[in-house]
Amino acid sequence: MEKIATICVYCGCGCGLFLHVEDGRIVGASPSPAHPVSRGRLCVKGWLAADFVHHPDRLKTPLVRKGGRMVRGSWDEVLSLTARRFKEIREESGPDALAVLTSAKGTNEENYLLAKLARAALKTNNVDHVARLCHAPSVAGLGFALGSGGMTNPIRSLLSSGAILVTGSNTTEQHPLVAAHILEAQSRGATLIVVDPRRTQMAQLADIHLAPRLGTDVSWTNGILNLIIDLGLVDEDFIIKRTEGFSALKDLVVQYTPVEVERITGIPSGDLEKAAVAFGEADRAAVVYAMGTTQHSCGTDNVLALANLVLATGNVGRDGTGIYPLRGHQNVQGACDMGALPSVYPGYQKVEDPAARERMEAAWGTDLPAEPGLTAVEMMEAAEEGRLKGVYISGENPMISYPDRDQVMRALSSLEFLAVADIFPTETTALADVVLPVASFAEKDGTFTSTERRVQRVRRAASPPGEARPEVEVAADLLRRLGVDADYASPEEVMAEISSVTPSYGGISYQRLGISGLSWPCPSRDHPGTEILHQGSFPIGRGRFSAVEQQELAEDLDYPLLLTTGRSLFHFHTGTMTRRTHLLDRERPKAAVDINPADAAALGVRSGTMVVVESATGSLEIEARLTEEVPVGTVYIPFHFAEAPANQLTARTLDPTSKIPGLKRTPVRIRRAE
Amino acid sequence: MTGTSAFFLRREDLVPLLEELAETLEVVAPVLVEGEAAFATWRGGALALDDKNPLASPMEFFLPKKEVLFRYVQYSGRYTFSEDPPRARLIFGMRPCDLQALKVIDGIFGAELPDIPYAGRRRSTIIVALNCTSPGEGCFCRSMGSGPGAEGGYDLLLTDLGRGYLVEPGSPAGVYILRAHQRHFEEADPEDQREKERLLALAGEEIIKRGPSLNPEKIREAIDGVDWEEAGRRCLACGGCSLVCPVCHCFSVLDQGVPDGERLRCRDTCILSGFSRMTSGANPRPALGERLRHWYLDKFVYIPEKTGLFGCVGCGRCSRVCLGEVDRWSLFKEAAE
Amino acid sequence: MKMDRSKKEADANGGTKIGRAAGAKPESYLPIQAEVVDIDVESSNTYLLSLRPMDEEDELVAVNYSPGQFLMVSVFGLGECPISIASSPTREPLQICVREAGKITQGIMAARVGDVLGIRGPFGNGFPVGSMRGKNVLIAGGGSGFATLRSLINYIADDRRDFRDVTVVYGARTSQDLYFTSEYGSWQAAKIEVGITVDMMDASWKGNVGLVTSLLADLDPVPGTAALCGPPMMIRAVARDLLGRGFIEPEIYISLERHMKCGVGKCEHCTMGRYHVCTNGPIFSYDVVGDLI
Numbered sequence A: 001m002e003k004i005a006t007i008c009v010y011c012g013c014g015c016g017l018f019l020h021v022e023d024g025r026i027v028g029a030s031p032s033p034a035h036p037v038s039r040g041r042l043c044v045k046g047w048l049a050a051d052f053v054h055h056p057d058r059l060k061t062p063l064v065r066k067g068g069r070m071v072r073g074s075w076d077e078v079l080s081l082t083a084r085r086f087k088e089i090r091e092e093s094g095p096d097a098l099a100v101l102t103s104a105k106g107t108n109e110e111n112y113l114l115a116k117l118a119r120a121a122l123k124t125n126n127v128d129h130v131a132r133l134c135h136a137p138s139v140a141g142l143g144f145a146l147g148s149g150g151m152t153n154p155i156r157s158l159l160s161s162g163a164i165l166v167t168g169s170n171t172t173e174q175h176p177l178v179a180a181h182i183l184e185a186q187s188r189g190a191t192l193i194v195v196d197p198r199r200t201q202m203a204q205l206a207d208i209h210l211a212p213r214l215g216t217d218v219s220w221t222n223g224i225l226n227l228i229i230d231l232g233l234v235d236e237d238f239i240i241k242r243t244e245g246f247s248a249l250k251d252l253v254v255q256y257t258p259v260e261v262e263r264i265t266g267i268p269s270g271d272l273e274k275a276a277v278a279f280g281e282a283d284r285a286a287v288v289y290a291m292g293t294t295q296h297s298c299g300t301d302n303v304l305a306l307a308n309l310v311l312a313t314g315n316v317g318r319d320g321t322g323i324y325p326l327r328g329h330q331n332v333q334g335a336c337d338m339g340a341l342p343s344v345y346p347g348y349q350k351v352e353d354p355a356a357r358e359r360m361e362a363a364w365g366t367d368l369p370a371e372p373g374l375t376a377v378e379m380m381e382a383a384e385e386g387r388l389k390g391v392y393i394s395g396e397n398p399m400i401s402y403p404d405r406d407q408v409m410r411a412l413s414s415l416e417f418l419a420v421a422d423i424f425p426t427e428t429t430a431l432a433d434v435v436l437p438v439a440s441f442a443e444k445d446g447t448f449t450s451t452e453r454r455v456q457r458v459r460r461a462a463s464p465p466g467e468a469r470p471e472v473e474v475a476a477d478l479l480r481r482l483g484v485d486a487d488y489a490s491p492e493e494v495m496a497e498i499s500s501v502t503p504s505y506g507g508i509s510y511q512r513l514g515i516s517g518l519s520w521p522c523p524s525r526d527h528p529g530t531e532i533l534h535q536g537s538f539p540i541g542r543g544r545f546s547a548v549e550q551q552e553l554a555e556d557l558d559y560p561l562l563l564t565t566g567r568s569l570f571h572f573h574t575g576t577m578t579r580r581t582h583l584l585d586r587e588r589p590k591a592a593v594d595i596n597p598a599d600a601a602a603l604g605v606r607s608g609t610m611v612v613v614e615s616a617t618g619s620l621e622i623e624a625r626l627t628e629e630v631p632v633g634t635v636y637i638p639f640h641f642a643e644a645p646a647n648q649l650t651a652r653t654l655d656p657t658s659k660i661p662g663l664k665r666t667p668v669r670i671r672r673a674e
Numbered sequence B: 001m002t003g004t005s006a007f008f009l010r011r012e013d014l015v016p017l018l019e020e021l022a023e024t025l026e027v028v029a030p031v032l033v034e035g036e037a038a039f040a041t042w043r044g045g046a047l048a049l050d051d052k053n054p055l056a057s058p059m060e061f062f063l064p065k066k067e068v069l070f071r072y073v074q075y076s077g078r079y080t081f082s083e084d085p086p087r088a089r090l091i092f093g094m095r096p097c098d099l100q101a102l103k104v105i106d107g108i109f110g111a112e113l114p115d116i117p118y119a120g121r122r123r124s125t126i127i128v129a130l131n132c133t134s135p136g137e138g139c140f141c142r143s144m145g146s147g148p149g150a151e152g153g154y155d156l157l158l159t160d161l162g163r164g165y166l167v168e169p170g171s172p173a174g175v176y177i178l179r180a181h182q183r184h185f186e187e188a189d190p191e192d193q194r195e196k197e198r199l200l201a202l203a204g205e206e207i208i209k210r211g212p213s214l215n216p217e218k219i220r221e222a223i224d225g226v227d228w229e230e231a232g233r234r235c236l237a238c239g240g241c242s243l244v245c246p247v248c249h250c251f252s253v254l255d256q257g258v259p260d261g262e263r264l265r266c267r268d269t270c271i272l273s274g275f276s277r278m279t280s281g282a283n284p285r286p287a288l289g290e291r292l293r294h295w296y297l298d299k300f301v302y303i304p305e306k307t308g309l310f311g312c313v314g315c316g317r318c319s320r321v322c323l324g325e326v327d328r329w330s331l332f333k334e335a336a337e
Numbered sequence C: 001m002k003m004d005r006s007k008k009e010a011d012a013n014g015g016t017k018i019g020r021a022a023g024a025k026p027e028s029y030l031p032i033q034a035e036v037v038d039i040d041v042e043s044s045n046t047y048l049l050s051l052r053p054m055d056e057e058d059e060l061v062a063v064n065y066s067p068g069q070f071l072m073v074s075v076f077g078l079g080e081c082p083i084s085i086a087s088s089p090t091r092e093p094l095q096i097c098v099r100e101a102g103k104i105t106q107g108i109m110a111a112r113v114g115d116v117l118g119i120r121g122p123f124g125n126g127f128p129v130g131s132m133r134g135k136n137v138l139i140a141g142g143g144s145g146f147a148t149l150r151s152l153i154n155y156i157a158d159d160r161r162d163f164r165d166v167t168v169v170y171g172a173r174t175s176q177d178l179y180f181t182s183e184y185g186s187w188q189a190a191k192i193e194v195g196i197t198v199d200m201m202d203a204s205w206k207g208n209v210g211l212v213t214s215l216l217a218d219l220d221p222v223p224g225t226a227a228l229c230g231p232p233m234m235i236r237a238v239a240r241d242l243l244g245r246g247f248i249e250p251e252i253y254i255s256l257e258r259h260m261k262c263g264v265g266k267c268e269h270c271t272m273g274r275y276h277v278c279t280n281g282p283i284f285s286y287d288v289v290g291d292l293i
């Protein structure tokens, strides 16, 4: 038996674990005791991290559509077909008729090469990935306020906090190792404030739980800030020395009196005060948030409001302080870092910046397009309208994870050519013209960058099944077929190229990545990495306050309930991996809509009743589950289940700045199924 | 050489001895993986014997986290089955607590209707145990009567005396190894035996000093006084406490593959609600607190009834992995006094 | 010959120890193969399957069991689950009665005559038929739990003289959900009193409507020994009723259901307090489990 040290494939915590390998087969996993995040612990998904790897459903051979049927093809056949079709589409309709969706499940090396494939080979900036659906508002909001969209501090830093405000994050279920740190801080005396409409486990364990109405985040955040200003708990010194724009904000937030906030959000003014005092008085306070904050059509505003709070209280740049946008996927941070975004190159260098473009053109030895490309959801619209004709999708399942499933279906089916790389057949591979079987995280070498910007080594513990190949090889092969030099002997050589073109990864190499990895920015070979950002200054000079206001909330009498969607502890994303993990699937074998017993009584619904949930976008039939975890007026559906796809209901209303869809708030109505 | 006496193995002779053993057997030993001690196939080189007992117990070589029970192949409607024979292994450096766990499992998987895969592995595994002269922080084996010195259940027992190891055989297989590899061993000095006793006594005191001191009888009595609902509120349902425990042995069974495939068995945990949920959806232990309570009852009441041994061996691993900051043993503060 | 032997086995196994048939190796996780030789539709979601072990050496499995024992039934590729034996060891073939619940039960029901299923067992203790002899017997079933009781009823019917008054009460949701309707006549012919009831009235039903306990009020069984299987609510109500009639706790036997994976007391899924339902049960007397159900 061998034990191979690697990084967990699920959430952004980036836990270190050992895969136990017997006769070339992964038989188990256990936590790495020395790893800075896992410290010998894992959540249930981590303990079972590699359980799906040898599942018989794995894609083992390349497939190609012939006469409407998917048949087995050779790698040479499918890759040359892919390259040829992309070239033809580019010639007929121009490079912007092509797009690449990379995967937050992929390694940095894979994301880098796929972004390079889009830009250097296909000549389009149409490259994006799932981050659009989770943290684009963080990149936009924190980028504006602090100069970087990353988490400011390492997870471990929370242990020194005196107050922790958690919002829009079902931390115990989504980022269990972050939750473990928060709970440890709490048992060392930190005050835990949880702001969440649902009574999650985190909310139940909180010292103060505020339950706002969905979509009113800006109001309560401004309200807390207003109280902190009133109570004289702002950090004047910090505001003067390190920020700008405070007075405009101050003038705005006075309107958010506790009474007004109570009217908008439903949070009792006394509770709001308690939270403001606890947060304001703490010497070191931190804000932790996740998709419940960002997945709104006002997602960027929500993030800006939270940034105001940490800036005004001087909670930046020290241990125990900071703002923590929790990344959903284990490498969503890395995919962004690698420039798998329509507007930036690796290291967030803007494609519109001629100097940056020149640097990249020199490095890649080819000319590059200057216009930012389409975002993921825009791609789906462009496809439906016929502007987008050829797409390469890497390990994503937009059929389940994107809003408005019917539209995604129309979009993907109207493409002239769709290539999909994945480890399992999905609803999306079913629509593909070629399917590329690729290696899972346990079958390849590379790096992941966790939510705390920690770049860590992922190691091959077993061989990919059948003819499956690591996607880094597939991407390099496609690059070569499209006329770009890509003779990498190993992922390590790709990392060498990454560090040469990505200033924040400049000092990162495989040799330097020990058990703790390295946190970027790590600009040079002798740089120790940066665990805490913004210590002396911000990359943009001064931190910027923004006066953000509560958006008008559309109420619709036809759809009196508000639907929010999310993930459960036992499943990940669209469930392609967790539903093939025996114990996880058994734990939550089917989809259900969570309804408060009071709402249920009014609807005449009991636990187990089949109900129809309808929104302006669509409808679905699903079993009801009665729970006080959701407040009256709100219902909740996890989006893992293909047979009850929550995103059949969600709309594509986009945040104007970051283009994130408002997945977390959809007006719906519910009735008993016949 | 006689079966009962003790021998001495010089430090520098350990690796050559293992090299000889590895010619015929797979040798499993604590080795360093990314700086951490872990039980894995030894492929020569340094051993990680100075570190504390690895987090993943060598019990996984008897009760694998996942194993193929049998393969089925369908041919015109009928099936043929095949099973893998157990492999010959030597586990080097197994600690007294894990050895005790093996004894407990013998009382469950080895008794009445013996579990065939377990029994096979048990028979084909040679155990070279290592006494704990520098116990880890959370260890409380002494309270549970399982350490720091091993009593029986091994083929060979080593005690680190500094300059080398005192080696005592505990079975015919152990004696055979001593004979077959004579040149590495010399007759032990009576002084060595006394030195061993002294070191183990010291280690025992050390454990009492810094580890939780628990009285299993009192824990048994205290179980009903614990606020399980409160404990359950903090549990994050990671299952770690059972997945890491050397005594926990529950499993699930599943098939993979149609028409040909494998029937697999994998480690399970009673912390998950699906573990006991029934067809109707009803669950005998619906709340986390009830499941935690069952976990302790099993270890301190039911397993002792069945095997005469406690279902906890005091290795401290469950506290190390607990994600929910459930202060697992301080639940029994009273019992500790 | 076979019948005598099975009777001895059944009496010896029942209520005491883990069943063990000559041909099968219960400690092995390898199932034996059994061919589906007949399928009867009991209700829209319940089939009665007759099985015949395929290898001669396994043939004894089909008769060496006692009422109340169960098998672990495999559909290769889908898995294995516990299913009570619905037939009596006094009659071949071996039968199981399966109700659709999920993946594996659907797989079993998808089998056609001639298909092969895997079986392991018999497991569990079974009803203490030996000690029931010479006593009045009350058998009360609810819903799909009736399958295991049918084994006991037919066992008693085939040896009727050994038992005193025998009464069967059985309730289901609707008349369509009643199992073994064609056999009630033969039971009555064997001097077994039979009372049937349904929860919900429908056009085709002319009999009783109401709970099983209402049948007890009508039939007024004489105290003796009782065998119960059904949903927990029904079990509790019937047991309470029987205690009120002078039945004693150690003579009320209840067949319990738990999540099961191994059938041999190893996997720990079926634990109920200190008991393993698979080996210590599934039949328990009320004095042992009364406060656990």
Ligand SMILES: Cc1cc2nc3c(=O)[nH]c(=O)nc-3n(C[C@H](O)[C@H](O)[C@H](O)COP(=O)(O)OP(=O)(O)OC[C@H]3O[C@@H](n4cnc5c(N)ncnc54)[C@H](O)[C@@H]3O)c2cc1C
Pocket: B274, B276, B277, B278, B279, B280, B281, C070, C080, C081, C082, C083, C084, C085, C096, C097, C098, C099, C100, C101, C102, C103, C104, C105, C106, C144, C147, C148, C256, C257, C258, C259, C260, C261, C282
């Ligand atoms: C002693 C005993 C005798 C039984 N006798 C019969 C019988 O005669 N006829 C009959 O139709 N059914 C019987 N059952 C119930 C039958 O075992 C379950 O319906 C079956 O296991 C469900 O499996 P599935 O794959 O079809 O459903 P799944 O899809 O696996 O599960 C459906 C639900 O059943 C639960 N479940 C899963 N596995 C088990 C299990 N092994 N035991 C109990 N619950 C489980 C799951 O948690 C889930 O909630 C018996 C059960 C026991 C314990």
Ligand code: SF4
Pocket: B241, B244, B245, B246, B247, B248, B299, B311, B312, B313, B314, B315, B316, B317, B318, B319
């Ligand atoms: S219960 Fe905890 S301390 Fe006891 S043997 Fe199991 S893991 Fe070790």
Ligand code: SF4
Pocket: B234, B235, B236, B237, B238, B239, B240, B241, B242, B271, B292, B318, B321, B322, B323, B324, B325, B326
């Ligand atoms: S280790 Fe702790 S958090 Fe995890 S299941 Fe056990 S008690 Fe719960």
Ligand code: FES
Pocket: C259, C260, C261, C262, C263, C264, C265, C266, C267, C268, C269, C270, C271, C276, C277, C278, C279
């Ligand atoms: S079914 Fe496995 S212990 Fe009872």
